[in-house]
Amino acid sequence: MTVFEYGGRLLIVDCGVLFPEEEQPGVDLILPDFTSIRDRLDDIDGIVLTHGHEDHIGGVPFLLREKPDIPLIGSKLTLALIEAKLQEHRIRPYTLEVEEGHRERIGPFECEFVAVNHSIPDALAVAIRTPAGMAVHTGDFKMDQLPLDGRLTDLPAFAKLGEEGIDLLLVDSTNAEVPGFVPPERDISGVLNQVFGNAQKRIIVASFASHVHRIQQILDAAHEYGRKVAFVGRSMVRNMGIARDLGYLRVPAGLVVDVKTLDDLPDDEVVLVCTGSQGEPMAALSRMANRDHQIRIVQGDTVILASSLIPGNENAVYRVINGLTRWGATVVHKGNAKVHVSGHASAGELLYFYNICKPKNLMPVHGEWRHLRANAELGR
Incomplete structure (x- = not known):
């Protein structure tokens, strides 16, 4: 301020x-x-x-x-x-x-x-x-x-x-x-496509709820690989709905579905987009890592942390990464793949x-x- x-x-x-x-x-x-x-x-x-x-x-x-x-x-x-x-x-x-x-x-x-x-x-x-x-x-x-x-x-x-x-x-x-x-935002599209192409089960993407450009790239990759996308968390649902309604987020017809319908889809056709990329304890991703969320991480899931670490959050983020890995997820983050540009x-x-x-x-x-x-x- x-x-x-x-x-x-x-x-x-x-x-x-x-x-x-x-x-x-x-x-x-x-x-x-x-x-x-x-x-x-x-x-x-x-x-x-x-x-x-x-x-x-x-x-x-x-x-x-x-x-x-x-x-x-x-x-x-x-x-x-x-x-x-x-x-x-x-x-x-x-x-x-x-x-x-x-x-x-x-x-x-x-x-x-x-x-x-x-x-x-x-x-x-x-x-x-x-x-x-x-x-x-x-x-x-x-x-x-x-x-x-x-x-x-x-x-x-x-x-x-x-x-x-x-x-x-x-x-x-x-x-x-x-x-x-700073590298162009477009540079990460190829990496995301590679991750999507290699994923065998669900893909879970954690991002800021206001990062419209990153979510657009996730939607584009999901559409290309024939997956449905569900937004998880009140702020994510709210903000992406606003961005879509105002024309800032381009969503192909039928791509985004309600999270309640995901049980009817095969795991290799699912993308979940949620908050929690900074290890916030009450965010969806942290609760998944702690087995305190309706979405249960299983062996073979792929989790993408589509953001950089904010100074001071390192321990919280690595704690979440460890928790996700414990349950069998492959965690992709800025430290091992180019999934974020500043x-x-x-x-x-x-x-x-x-x-x-x-x-x-x-x-x-x-x-x-x-x-x-x-x-x-x-x-x-």
């Missing part, structure tokens, strides 16, 4: 949650610290949401509990995801839908939205203009030149902002330690980006201390 202030008015960019770590037992979510704004809720003109991942929208319901009428500004998919989440909290938000190229005045802040490529459709960066200067917040982004949805990070738009003069550039730091460029710009992309934007000042955001320091070094 980032708060901008001008003339006594506040604009918030993103409001997410973090995963609890092992030394935080009993903690479900880590929220932003609202202390500095709690007595200024009436000064908030809006919350700009750059994209629909939990670490950027997950804290919104908890802030709107304190003041439900704070406007939310975001793209079509981002707003649809947060509206569904808020419905569970019985909050009906005020929303403003925007898209790349749009300019909107939100209190004293003039906001211009720029397309960026990430691991979820409809991600946006935002340029914020006030009489004090211009700040640009990238949100999460990378510069995939062969994106699955054809939506590139709009480098010409960033170049124009650079020519105008960016006083402060706030940049995603997650991959600042990683040299070079959604965050690496060092080469960041340097390229800085040469385009030429900001007067750089503020690394979104990362641990080592990521932030590495990004700062790149910008010197």
Whole structure:
């Protein structure tokens, strides 16, 4: 969560949650610290949401509990995801839908939205203009030149902002330690096809419930190999339903079935897509590994962890892998196959980006201390 202030008015960019770590037992979510704004809720003109991942929208319901009428500004998919989440909290938000190229005045802040490529459709960066200067917040982004949805990070738009003069550039730091460029998302399709081709029984894929691009690749592979797909878990069912209804997820007719019908299908015609790629104890995959789920792992099943490890989750993930392997599953993960590419710009992309934007000042955001320091070094 980032708060901008001008003339006594506040604009918030993103409001997410973090995963609890092992030394935080009993903690479900880590929220932003609202202390500095709690007595200024009436000064908030809006919350700009750059994209629909939990670490950027997950804290919104908890802030709107304190003041439900704070406007939310975001793209079509981002707003649809947060509206569904808020419905569970019985909050009906005020929303403003925007898209790349749009300019909107939100209190004293003039906001211009720029397309960026990430691991979820409809991600946006935002340029914020006030009489004090211009700040640009990238949100999460990378510069995939062969994106699955054809939506590139709009480098010409960033170049124009650079020519105008960016006083402060706030940049995603997650991959600042990683040299070079992030491989294209399309690169993993061949690996997934190979895994699907070799699998003898059920395939179980664990992914973030908002990773629309990865789920699209799973659906494409399942369709090619004649398997039916069932989504497991409330958030996965909800988010994929939203993505499908809005046209961001292409689902061939008859491909997706209800999980209750899977007992009627042969094991080699089944794909299950669930949450739990980070070892979350209450997620579907962890419960399968612990034999605490209606879906029982058996000898010959193939499990794909279609994500990278978030720092701090390593022990939990390996515990799940061990549990799955114990019951006879073959576990495919980033450590032994290329089943994931990052959604965050690496060092080469960041340097390229800085040469385009030429900001007067750089503020690394979104990362641990080592990521932030590495990004700062790149910008010197």
